[in-house]
Amino acid sequence: MLDKKNHQKIKQFVLTKIKDLPDNIKSILETTDLDSLVMNPLMYRPPWELLWANIAKDNVCVAGDALHPMTPDIGQGGCSAMEDGVILARCLGEAMKAKNMKGETEDENESYRRIEDGLKKYAGSRKWRSIDLITTSYTVGFIQQSRGKWMTLFRDKFMSSFLSWLRVKKSHFNCGRLSHE
Ligand SMILES: Cc1cc2nc3c(=O)[nH]c(=O)nc-3n(C[C@H](O)[C@H](O)[C@H](O)COP(=O)(O)OP(=O)(O)OC[C@H]3O[C@@H](n4cnc5c(N)ncnc54)[C@H](O)[C@@H]3O)c2cc1C
Numbered sequence: 001m002l003d004k005k006n007h008q009k010i011k012q013f014v015l016t017k018i019k020d021l022p023d024n025i026k027s028i029l030e031t032t033d034l035d036s037l038v039m040n041p042l043m044y045r046p047p048w049e050l051l052w053a054n055i056a057k058d059n060v061c062v063a064g065d066a067l068h069p070m071t072p073d074i075g076q077g078g079c080s081a082m083e084d085g086v087i088l089a090r091c092l093g094e095a096m097k098a099k100n101m102k103g104e105t106e107d108e109n110e111s112y113r114r115i116e117d118g119l120k121k122y123a124g125s126r127k128w129r130s131i132d133l134i135t136t137s138y139t140v141g142f143i144q145q146s147r148g149k150w151m152t153l154f155r156d157k158f159m160s161s162f163l164s165w166l167r168v169k170k171s172h173f174n175c176g177r178l179s180h181e
Contacts, residue, residue, distance in 0.1 A: 007034040043069040047131040055123035068130035073141035074167050086175040091122040
């Protein structure tokens, strides 16, 4: 295990990993200040946790990496955090609009309950998308990083176009519209 604070060793470690890449890419690392190098472990949430975990509780919810940390293999961590943002905004907007449409004064408990319902709706619509992305990302990484003659042959001959297709497919997600009324 590398010492996170030993920047020189981190640099050497990464250079050995990218030794076969073109020189212009390697030079980025070679010319980077040692102090700028950081190393952190990859984090992901086992997808089954989301089957029973609370995405929203009372008037609090989680979004982005706090909800669905995933391995970086399909490049969807940040994209899905933005999806969360759009959908959360819509669910909260609809919850707030419900009050304006009634036009009556309501007590604090009722507005609390509306926000709670809005967050529950958000949680419901993000659960399976999060499970899907975490699982796909992990599976793609597992296949890509697997070693061995047969696995390499199978992946390079048969799986590479499927993995590329999967990446593109998972990035296509329609968050729906945000109403501005
Ligand atoms: C090297 C790398 C490459 C990546 N490439 C891609 C990519 O190509 N495509 C993609 O979609 N995603 C990518 N990601 C993933 C993406 O960056 C994250 O999924 C995304 O930033 C998560 O957004 P977030 O708002 O949930 O969390 P963050 O961006 O981590 O934001 C959390 C914020 O909370 C702050 N914070 C933490 N604790 C506290 C506290 N106690 N009080 C106040 N503030 C606090 C942090 O400082 C931070 O600013 C990449 C990530 C990395 C590390």
